[in-house]
Amino acid sequence: MAQSYFPSRVASPVATFADTSFTLNGDKQLKAEDVQEAYMEHRDRLVGAIDSTKGILSEIRTFNKEEWVVRYPQLREHPAEDLSEASPSSPKRRRGIRRSLSFADDPTTHTDVVLSEPRMGITRSVTLASIADAQEETEDSSSPADKENESQRLLPSSDFHVLRLDLKLGASGTSNAATSLVSQLEKSSIANLIDERIGASLNHINKLRHRVEDTSSKVLVTGDLNAGKSTFVNALLRREVMPVDQQPCTTAFCEVHDATENHGKEEVHVLKEGTTYDINDESTFVRGTIADLEDIVAENEDTQQMIKLYLADTRAPSESLLNNGVVDISLIDAPGLNRDSLKTTALFARQEEIDVVVFVVSAENHFTLSAKEFLWNASNEKAYLFIVVNKYDQIKNKDKCRRLVLEQIKQLSPRTYEDAQDLVHFVDSATALQPYTANPAFDDLESSLRSFVLVKRSKSKLHPVSTYLSNLLSDIELLAGANAIVADAELQEARDNLEQVLPVLEKMKSGRDALENGLEATEEEGADGAASKTRSILTTALERVGQGKLGVETPLVHMPTYPGIWGIWDYARDVRRALLASLDAAVKLAEDEARDITSAGVEKIKDLGESHLPEGVERSRRVFMPEAMFSAVRRGAKGNKNRRSLSSQGAIVAGGVHGLGIGLAQRPDMLETTFLDLFDVHHQLWLHFGDGSTKEDEEHLSVVPSALSMVSVGVGALTMVGGQAIGARGLIEGVLRITDLVGNETTRTWAAPVLGAFTIGLTAYLILELPSSIPRTVGRRVRASVVRKDGSDGELFVDVHAGRVSKETRKVLRLASWDLRERFRGAMEERSKEVKGAEEMEQKATRAKEWFGDVGRRTGEIRVGAGLANGA
Numbered sequence: 025m026a027q028s029y030f031p032s033r034v035a036s037p038v039a040t041f042a043d044t045s046f047t048l049n050g051d052k053q054l055k056a057e058d059v060q061e062a063y064m065e066h067r068d069r070l071v072g073a074i075d076s077t078k079g080i081l082s083e084i085r086t087f088n089k090e091e092w093v094v095r096y097p098q099l100r101e102h103p104a105e106d107l108s109e110a111s112p113s114s115p116k117r118r119r120g121i122r123r124s125l126s127f128a129d130d131p132t133t134h135t136d137v138v139l140s141e142p143r144m145g146i147t148r149s150v151t152l153a154s155i156a157d158a159q160e161e162t163e164d165s166s167s168p169a170d171k172e173n174e175s176q177r178l179l180p181s182s183d184f185h186v187l188r189l190d191l192k193l194g195a196s197g198t199s200n201a202a203t204s205l206v207s208q209l210e211k212s213s214i215a216n217l218i219d220e221r222i223g224a225s226l227n228h229i230n231k232l233r234h235r236v237e238d239t240s241s242k243v244l245v246t247g248d249l250n251a252g253k254s255t256f257v258n259a260l261l262r263r264e265v266m267p268v269d270q271q272p273c274t275t276a277f278c279e280v281h282d283a284t285e286n287h288g289k290e291e292v293h294v295l296k297e298g299t300t301y302d303i304n305d306e307s308t309f310v311r312g313t314i315a316d317l318e319d320i321v322a323e324n325e326d327t328q329q330m331i332k333l334y335l336a337d338t339r340a341p342s343e344s345l346l347n348n349g350v351v352d353i354s355l356i357d358a359p360g361l362n363r364d365s366l367k368t369t370a371l372f373a374r375q376e377e378i379d380v381v382v383f384v385v386s387a388e389n390h391f392t393l394s395a396k397e398f399l400w401n402a403s404n405e406k407a408y409l410f411i412v413v414n415k416y417d418q419i420k421n422k423d424k425c426r427r428l429v430l431e432q433i434k435q436l437s438p439r440t441y442e443d444a445q446d447l448v449h450f451v452d453s454a455t456a457l458q459p460y461t462a463n464p465a466f467d468d469l470e471s472s473l474r475s476f477v478l479v480k481r482s483k484s485k486l487h488p489v490s491t492y493l494s495n496l497l498s499d500i501e502l503l504a505g506a507n508a509i510v511a512d513a514e515l516q517e518a519r520d521n522l523e524q525v526l527p528v529l530e531k532m533k534s535g536r537d538a539l540e541n542g543l544e545a546t547e548e549e550g551a552d553g554a555a556s557k558t559r560s561i562l563t564t565a566l567e568r569v570g571q572g573k574l575g576v577e578t579p580l581v582h583m584p585t586y587p588g589i590w591g592i593w594d595y596a597r598d599v600r601r602a603l604l605a606s607l608d609a610a611v612k613l614a615e616d617e618a619r620d621i622t623s624a625g626v627e628k629i630k631d632l633g634e635s636h637l638p639e640g641v642e643r644s645r646r647v648f649m650p651e652a653m654f655s656a657v658r659r660g661a662k663g664n665k666n667r668r669s670l671s672s673q674g675a676i677v678a679g680g681v682h683g684l685g686i687g688l689a690q691r692p693d694m695l696e697t698t699f700l701d702l703f704d705v706h707h708q709l710w711l712h713f714g715d716g717s718t719k720e721d722e723e724h725l726s727v728v729p730s731a732l733s734m735v736s737v738g739v740g741a742l743t744m745v746g747g748q749a750i751g752a753r754g755l756i757e758g759v760l761r762i763t764d765l766v767g768n769e770t771t772r773t774w775a776a777p778v779l780g781a782f783t784i785g786l787t788a789y790l791i792l793e794l795p796s797s798i799p800r801t802v803g804r805r806v807r808a809s810v811v812r813k814d815g816s817d818g819e820l821f822v823d824v825h826a827g828r829v830s831k832e833t834r835k836v837l838r839l840a841s842w843d844l845r846e847r848f849r850g851a852m853e854e855r856s857k858e859v860k861g862a863e864e865m866e867q868k869a870t871r872a873k874e875w876f877g878d879v880g881r882r883t884g885e886i887r888v889g890a891g892l893a894n895g896a
């Protein structure tokens with residue numbers, strides 16, 4: 025059975041005017057007030073909902089622009105099943121429709137979701153499909169053939185109503201071409217499209233708001249000729265305003281407004297043809313008085329004139345139809361229907377601004393053909409019509425008349441017939457005009473008409489707004505729900521990233537100092553180790569050389585054999601060369617040690633890298649080549665072609681920038697053999713008169729004579745000649761002392777014999793001592809040539825080499841640790857960036873998730889506030 029017009033048809037949940045069982049006039053009055061109240065409440069709720077929705081839309085636009093690129097979801101029917109269509113045999117109550125969610129910018133990625141449609145107070149929601157849903161799905165025993173058919177239904181379902189974007193997916197959504205077209209659209213351009221769509225929707229919603237707030241409503245009164253339309257309108261106005269005539273010839277459309285619309289002034293405005301009426305524009309109408317109305321209408325019988333009538337209705341709003349406090353109803357008294365006017369009136373009635381059509385029919389005549397045609401068309405257009413069966417007082421057999429009329433109405437407008445009690449009224453309009461005469465039927469009609477106008481208005485103006493708003497809210501909910509899912513996924517991703525990267529970064533941060541200390545220590549240890557090793561090797565070597573021995577024992581350097589007295593010159597040169605070469609070998613040895621130390625240091629740095637660099641960071645690809653150490657110095661040496669050529673041949677040649685080291689054996693100045701290599705007078709003198717502190721020195725000091733004992737020494741020296749106990753050395757030393765005395769007057773007299781003895785001693789010395797004294801002498805000289813001239817033994821040679829070797833070691837280690845430091849710094853920077861990125865993403869996604877969740881909550885509140893359920 026079809027639903028009644030009044031009961032439960034009003035969208036407001038608080039509307040109680042649906043009660044149809046009223047008979048008493050008072051009840052009817054009450055009901056009209058309820059309708060009025062319900063209408064106002066509905067209107068206010070809608071306006072509130074419109075404003076809140078506008079607020080959300082604006083916020084979405086801002087959020088889209090400033091904080092989160094809003095994604096556009098596409099829901100497709102899930103290939104497996106539609107949970108809402110659970111078979112009746114299924115005991116489980118499905119929660120929603122299973123859908124496959126993808127996004128316009130990424131149409132190939134799908135997520136299973138459950139879509140629940142909005143119900144009263146419950147928003148539309150999109151949630152991730154749970155495992156339970158999947159289980160339900162597998163329990164569902166659809167045949168393989170069914171599933172195959174379903175899998176072909178992968179078309180986008182119409183999930184967006186208002187905010188739908190035309191992405192050219194259409195029915196060809198599964199075709200590759202369309203998919204690739206869409207996938208070319210970037211997130212941001214889709215977000216722009218969403219923004220545009222929201223903008224358009226905001227414009228529309230503003231218009232709707234205007235429409236909801238527009239209080240004007242038009243009621244067209246039409247009917248058969250002479251049915252008493254004018255009398256009826258007058259009765260409604262409780263005033264004889266419309267000309268009532270026995271002659272059915274009124275051709276004008278008289279539109280009655282409340283005088284408040286014309287600054288409270290009662291007036292007639294005759295509209296000029298060809299212009300658009302504007303109450304503020306005198307040129308569009310001609311003024312007249314109410315009293316002139318009859319004449320005006322009579323004058324214009326031949327033309328279908330439009331007349332505006334402004335009337336002051338002094339009745340209380342609850343009684344007045346025109347000035348009822350809710351909507352400004354204007355009544356239009358249309359010409360009686362005949363072949364000529366039928367078309368015009370039908371057209372007029374179809375106008376959107378006509379909320380209600382009141383059809384007046386004479387109880388005496390019933391419906392004419394024109395009336396039937398009009399009613400039939402109008403009922404198709406408006407569904408419900410308000411029918412006034414006039415002149416009912418003239419009817420004797422009222423029941424029969426009522427039955428016959430209703431029978432006809434049933435044929436012409438079935439919906440009206442269903443609500444006949446409210447929509448079809450049998451009245452006597454003429455008596456309604458008479459003061460102090462009770463006319464309950466007319467009062468009932470009036471009350472019903474007021475309610476009908478309001479309900480109709482609610483239907484015609486509020487309902488479309490409710491529908492639009494509900495659809496828009498659904499779209500917002502879908503958009504917010506899907507974006508909340510994206511935000512949640514991004515939040516998870518960010519957290520996973522953080523879980524991975526943050527500990528790595530923390531470890532790097534906490535290990536940074538340890539690495540730094542480790543590197544510094546390695547550098548220091550290496551450099552110090554190399555220095556002390558060099559120092560130790562070279563000090564020993566120098567000492568040995570000073571004693572006439574090779575600095576280091578190496579198979580590459582040999583002491584020459586003594587060739588005999590005639591070859592002493594060459595011998596001294598060879599000894600010098602051998603000693604110098606042995607010093608060079610010692611330097612080389614020290615360098616080799618430094619290479620080992622450096623290698624160990626480089627390894628240590630490598631290990632530090634292994635323990636401090638996170639996984640996935642490329643390790644240093646530098647290969648340490650120990651043999652390349654100490655080679656660069658050659659480039660620093662000047663003007664020695666030989667060296668340069670050695671260097672260019674890749675030979676590893678040790679030596680310092682100070683001109684020391686291996687270069688020694690190749691330096692002509694160092695190789696120069698002098699007489700002093702054979703006989704180091706200076707050394708002898710220094711030994712005996714200096715304040716040396718070596719053992720050897722002390723040994724000699726024990727025999728150092730005082731100046732007073734010179735002679736005796738000289739004599740002693742003479743006696744030593746031939747003496748077995750006296751060595752050649754002692755002899756020659758004695759002679760030396762004697763030569764010192766030559767200048768002495770007293771000794772000159774005996775100098776000649778002494779000189780003879782000296783010659784004999786010298787000869788003995790040369791023969792016996794030279795093989796061992798030459799190396800010592802040369803060694804001493806060599807040593808002296810590389811030590812500091814201030815007498816601090818060995819220091820220059822040792823220090824310079826220790827410094828050089830240490831510096832070179834440090835250089836290599838520093839390079840290795842610099843490389844590691846750079847890698848560490850780079851890796852840390854990268855991890856910091858990753859952490860920062862993930863943290864930002866986490867923050868953004870958390871905010872978006874909360875924000876979209878909040879939008880869903882707010883739309884729910886709007887729905888409850890406006891009494892909106894599913895917008896359908």
Ligand SMILES: Nc1nc2c(ncn2[C@@H]2O[C@H](COP(=O)(O)OP(=O)(O)OP(=O)(O)O)[C@@H](O)[C@H]2O)c(=O)[nH]1
Nearest residue numbers: 249250251252253254255269272273360415453454
């Ligand atoms: N007895 C009785 N007479 C009525 C009633 N309504 C109207 N009349 C009379 O019917 C005649 C026609 O009334 P109008 O109001 O002019 O009819 P109308 O439909 O406006 O006429 P047109 O616009 O010319 O078609 C007048 O003489 C009215 O007095 C009624 O309810 N009862």
